[in-house]
Amino acid sequence: MAVNKLTLLVTGANGQLGNCLRELEPIVPHKFIFTDVAELDITNAEAVRHIMESAQPAYVINCAAYTAVDKAESDKDLAKLLNATAVQILADEAQKVGAGIVHVSTDYVLKGDNPEPQNEDAPTEPQSVYGITKLQGEKFAAANYKHIIIRTSWLYSIYGNNFVKTMRRLGAEKSEIGVVADQWGSPTSAHDLAKAILVAVEKPVYGVYNFANEGVTNWAIFAEEIMRMSGLDCSIKHITTEEYPTPAKRPQYSIMNKAKFANCYGVIIAEWEHSLENVIKQLDK
């Protein structure tokens, strides 16, 4: 079936996910308008209104966010401005021109004390400023009736700063590093998430979805796989959360059930090891 050409306004396009969407531009029929803060500051309501009116997008895909989880604890106002207030601006201004919003959220909206895979309607109870502000953002995005809110976790890619790139850097410098082994979740390739977003906008069913790569691991095993796949001789010491204190509290279990997304959009979600291998091959090039 032929796919309609959509105009897609991407915010925060210089970040990990935004760059992964840029990669897809040549292979899909859609018209993309890629913006980051220099072209469109999402906290500027007037600028957002102007671009919505002139571009008339089918969707705004919001990849902009305050993602520094620990820094957010002492930078609450800016985290709230970007993760909540600006999402309200985007969702409202999009709705005024009949556009929908794809908004990316996080497993950190959950308390993270349940080892069972959590559905989208599981109770939310964020434990950090980042999680609280992202949940506020979800609520604002949902006020646009054409909303697709996608919660993801442990995002990495060939772009920006992320755990995979940090481990590869440390693994080249040290023979052993300590990594937390009592926080469980699903690493997610931002490249896979970008593809999933485009599948969703092509036959949208509005609502909240979980999307992460399949399989569950902890940060220490994730690090071991990064070292092994990267050919780095660095051993990983399994440590506890208490041994690696951080300003923001992280969920012990970030395990999301992805069946709603997979069934609704008819996609097979890749296992995390498979996607990690693809990204590492790209980084090795």
Ligand SMILES: NC(=O)c1ccc[n+]([C@@H]2O[C@H](COP(=O)([O-])OP(=O)(O)OC[C@H]3O[C@@H](n4cnc5c(N)ncnc54)[C@H](OP(=O)(O)O)[C@@H]3O)[C@@H](O)[C@H]2O)c1
């Ligand atoms: N990273 C993760 O592990 C993770 C996990 C779960 C969910 N998520 C969510 O996934 C989404 C994408 O994350 P990501 O890792 O791709 O984020 P990212 O790499 O931090 O990219 C965010 C982008 O937004 C830009 N930005 C900041 N303020 C802006 C403003 N006022 N207007 C427009 N753009 C602005 C940033 O620019 P600067 O770099 O100059 O600030 C950056 O280019 C976010 O919603 C995040 O909350 C991420």
